[in-house]
Amino acid sequence: MNVSPEFISIGGNRNPAAADWDNAGSQLLAFGADNTIALWDPQDEGLQGVQAILSGHTKAVNAVKFFATQSPDVSVLLSGSADNTLRIWRARRGERFECVKTLSDHTQPVTRIATLPESEIFATGSSDGSVKIWKFVHDAEFTSIDVELTQTINTSPKYFPLNIALAPLDESSTVLAVAGTRSAIQIFVSRETQFHLSATLTGHEGWIRALAFTRETPDADSDLLLASASQDKYIRLWRLHQGDELPAASTALSDPALGGLGKSLSNKAHWIDSAMSKHSVTFEALLLGHEDWIYQASWRHREGKLQLLTTSEDNSLAIWESDPNSGVWVCITRLGEISAQKGSTSATGSAGGFWVGLWSPDGNSVVSLGRTGSWRKWTYSAAEDMWAQHVAITGHVREVKGVSWSRDGSYLLTTGSDQTTRLFSQWKRDVASPSWHEFSRPQIHGYDLNCIDAVSNTQFISGADEKLLRVFDEPKGVAHMLHNLCAIDFPTSTSATLPDAANIPVLGLSNKAIQAIDDDAPNQNADEDDGDAIDPASTIRKSTLEFKHPPFEDHLARHLLWPETEKLYGHGYEISAVAVSKSGALVATACRASSIDHAVIRLYDTKDWLEVKPALKAHSLTVTSLQFSADDEYLLSVGRDRQWVVWGRSTEEAMYTLKHSNPKGHARMILGAAWTTLELPTFMTAGRDKSVKVWQITETGVQLKATVTASTAVTAVACSGKLVNSRLMFAFGTENGEIGVGSIASEALDEANVCMVKTEVSPAKTINQIVWRPGREEGEQQIAVASDDTSLRIFKVQQVSS
Template identity: 70%
Template sequence: MDISAEFISIGGNRNPAAADWDAGGLRFLAFGADNSIALWDPLDEGLHGIRLVLNGHIKAVNAVKFFPTGSHEKSVLLSGSADHTLRIWRGHRYPEVEFEQIKTVIEHQGQITRISTLARPGSDIFVTGSSDGTVKIWRLVHDSDFSEIDVELLQTIALSPKYFPLNIALASLDESSIILAVAGTRSTIQIFLSRDTYFDLVASLTGHEGWIRALAFTWETSDEDSDLLLASASQDKYIRLWRVHRGEELPAVSNALTDPALGGLGKSLSNKAHRIESASAKYSITFEALLLGHEDWIYTASWRHREGKLQLLSTSEDNSLAIWEPDPNSGVWICITRLGEISAQKGSTTATGSAGGFWVGLWSPDGNSVVSLGRTGSWRMWTYSEPEDMWAQQVGITGHTREVKGLCWSRDGSYLLSTGSDQTTRLFAQWRRDNKSSWHEFSRPQIHGYDLNCIDSITDSQFISGADEKLLRVFDEPKGVADILNRLCRIEATTTELPDAANIPVLGLSNKAIQTVEDDEPVANGEDDEREAVDPASIVRKSTLDFNHPPFEDHLARHLLWPETEKLYGHGYEISAVATSNDGRLVATACRASSIDHAVIRLYDTKEWLEIKPPLKAHSLTVTDLQFSQDDRYLLTVGRDRQWVVWERGSDSNSYSLALSHPKGHTRMILGASWAVSGLKQPTFLTAGRDKTVKIWQFSSKEYQLKTSISMASPVTAVECLRQSIPNRLVFAYGTEAGELGVGAAPISSLDQAQVTGVRQNDNPGKAINQLVWRPTKDDEKLQLGVGSDDTSVRIFEVSLA
């Protein structure tokens, strides 16, 4: 059996140090995603998204940095995490792109917050900073082709007074010295200088009035006698530039300090010269320029020489990304390009509010593209177009930023819905163009105020989701999303009576249906109250939804909600599971419970959305999974009380009653259940439990039989049977608490002879798998399996049965 990853979606960590784009090597962009590291090629014309996810760290990844190898065939990646470890990975391109973990180093006593390397190949020094208040200097020991790699600790600098180093920058000052800048949870920058490989504190630069979030060195020009520039960006909303000048003479005073735009501020800017000395020369460090323009904390600053010009890229909490360069005449630094969102739309972080800031900003290796990561875990990308002299936004990648709890395919299998603890529901589909196809997020139907736990499709254009708010909500597809899916994914709409779009009213949780307006149509206030102003962010113009590519993050976060049509009440605690009958007429739901009164299953009809009473009582603790059989004759429920229960449909087709139960189906709680394909001689179902087993059961009128029990290496958290009929075989997928994924098959004539095939270790999710869903397909198509897990990823695997 062959199982391969077709698509991976995962959100980035909100940490400015947790991303790096390899300028040499394999040209991948690596970013921390929960405990894992994701690798993406933003310049890939096929838009295949994330290529690999590296698992190994056991806590959130805070810092990643590529080590310069000087080779396009190999990459070396350094990663630091909240688990106090530094890990070294080696990547190669042939025969296929692969990264392997080479070494794990535990020297720091706290979280590793930053890693910095020297930008030039041939230098083996790198530096790590940690929340234990130390900075460690390392040497990477390797042979010429990096087949042997080791590390050597050269020095530990205890920062005094103690602070957390949020930022570290390294540069070669001359043949004999390396300059090191360290800053973080204080407003000063400490400058260290090396003699041989030992670093001494030589200067403290003052001026900032908040924590310093970014540091970056660059040479001003490529001349031999060029000065070194240091950019520092802070929570005080300013970027400061510092000049490191060689010689006894001080550099000419920068014109930037007398810039009239600074007003009275210019007089107070200190230009005190800090004199430092390496083994071979004397230097001075002076304040060069103050860059004003951001309206909130600045997170990153990075240099790039583009076409003979020196440019600085900065990202900020104000939802903007700025590119700065000096004016050729006056030398004053000005912002030449601003990308991102208009500050007027800043505010709440709901569907109609702000993006929540840009946390990371990186240049592409060729300097013609920039990428940034925002609060929602999504990457945006802009590429410079020479003929138009402007930066155009490109398709980026998106993903959940917290655990993925629920997953379901649409009834016809045309798209996949996921939902999770980051309080969003996302729709993934295949963009089909020419001879290419790639998976992307096409809609964000629900942006909520509570963690979402479960989801299921009712029809091809309607779904239901359950959250921690104790109720369930039903959503209908809007016309705007149906048109986009039809145009880009060739998914035809099944119904014509659809609202245009949806939005969330201020301070509300319910998505309201709205009509889109023409571009030139004025927006009038409501007739009821003339004093009530219309929120411009709540208006959707028709042209906003007219594009020929997968939606950008700004579309997803604002304009592609689904209107809510129903709320289902009745449960007393957080919703834990939901399932729709195969004919779409019933919805079964359950909530978290510690007593028999709350551990009931409630049924609702989907026509009038009324509860069918009485609720089904049998379980005494939370029901963890429920599923209707293919003919809807039975409903299977399992729970934390270790029992499974089969309910049988009554004569009026809407009522179910207890048919069979096993109070000790597993020795520990049961976490997953699934009906086998219909057409077997006896009804057959599978259960999966914390006792590390998957069990196959069959039953007749009043008797059940355990056909086989398959043991796994760790607790089994999800199981799902393939609903398509495979001749003479029962096929199922399972997922474990350790993130192991596998597919099993058993001959129908002898179910006790089940064989299981695991996924390659590198393709497994990094944490517990919460839900598995087989894609409903026509017989001639490949089998595809959707996987949602605690490592924040949504994955689609292709399975070919031998």
């Protein structure tokens, strides 16, 4: 069996230090994603998204930094995590990154990493209140890499270092800036191998979130500039000038735009000494313009000008440069969301701030990461003299709990603990290989979502921690987009009844249908005397729903919801499982339970959405998985009470009764269940007792035909919808992220061939669900895998002829 990754979607961690774009060799962007590191090439014309994921850390990755190797053939990546470790990864051109060293010197989470280009030094900051200075020891080819700890600087009990920056001061010494949970910046200067505290810069009024050094001009002898950005919404620039004399006083202090602030800005000079020279540190400028906390600042020399990129909680990304005439620093470009469009909650589409802002290696693109885990990318067009937004990548930021293909396999739905449901499909354009993207965010919710299933190609049902299930219908705007970009057939039979779009009323949880109006239609609210003035939120301009490319994050969060058409009540606790019958006429649901009264399975018919009574009673603890057989003759349920139950359809179409049960189906709780497509009714169960069992219903009862063992608890199992070379294909996932893909000859069920997917492409945490893509040719099978490591992965499965 050959199993290869086809697509990975994963959201970025909400930490300003958890991403870096390699200026040299690989030109890849690395970002922390839960406890893994994702690698993405934002300049890739094919838009193939995340290329690889590096697993190794056991807790969230807080800091990621590329080390400048001065070699185009070797990339070295440093990562720091909440598991208190620092890992060093190395990759040669065209090869995967491998972890070559793990350092455990910090006693608390590693929060920051700073490197010094053209030097072997790097520094790390941690919640243990220390900054550690390290030195790389390696050969020219980086075949052997070792690290020496040269110094530990303690900043506690005064403050915790939130960030650090390094720069060469002169030929013999280095300057280190450290700041964090207080409003002052400490400047350290190295003498031989040790750093000594030389100055403390005051002026900010809040915690300092960003520090960045640069030379004022590309000339090595020019002054050093330090940018510091804070929770006080201001950016301060500081000048480090060599010599006994102070630099010419900055005219920026008398800038009339500062108003009364100008008087309170101290221009006190701080003096710092190295072994060779003396430097003054003076306040240079105050940059005003952000309306909320500032998270990141980074310098770049672009086209002969020095520019500073900052990102803020106010949903904007700003580029600043100094006015050549007055010397005043001004914001020349602002990208992101305009204040008027901000919502008050995630439900009304607010982005919740930009956490990361990075320059591309050529300086002509910038990317930023927002609260929803999605990246945004802008590229500068010299011809139009403007920054244009381009397609970037998106992903869940919490555990992905449920995944379901549409009935015809044309798109994929995922749902999870970040309270969103997302729709992925392939963009079919004139390139060699189509690329996968998120095309719609049907549900943005106020509760964690646990399970999902497609009712038809234009309808799905999802269950959450709120004790009820919700049914959603595809709006016309999304159907048109999927038809135009993904070549998915437009639903002609139901198109007359489909609403145009949906939104969430400001104080509501339910998506309401809204209509699309022509761009030139008059605004209904213009006439004050009109008694029928409509709410502007209940309409949308048609042009907003016309896309020539996969939608950007702003549209996904605001305009591509699906209207909710039904709510299903009845359960008393959080919904744990949902399954739709193969005919689409019935839905079976279950909830978390600790007694036989609550561990019931409720059935609803999809025509009138009424419950089919009575509820099915057999389990005594939570039902973890439900599935209907291919002909809907049987419903299989498994639970934490270690039993599986097969319900058979009675004479009445919608009624099911208990046919078979096994209270000791597994030695531990059963977490997954799947029907096969064999002629005799055969099903599989997966349990915490590290096994997958194959059962067959015969005239005499249910027989155990085979047991497939795994190395750890099995949490999900799925069977392909068709036989391949008269063999049954199945896949299972385990508690620690392993995936096994196997095949069984239909006449010898006890002989299973299982191939384990390579660890480097498998998820890093528990697998919650696996589903096979329907409607695929025999040699082109695919599985979608939802995992607790926040990733959705699609794998291609090919049977290799022996």
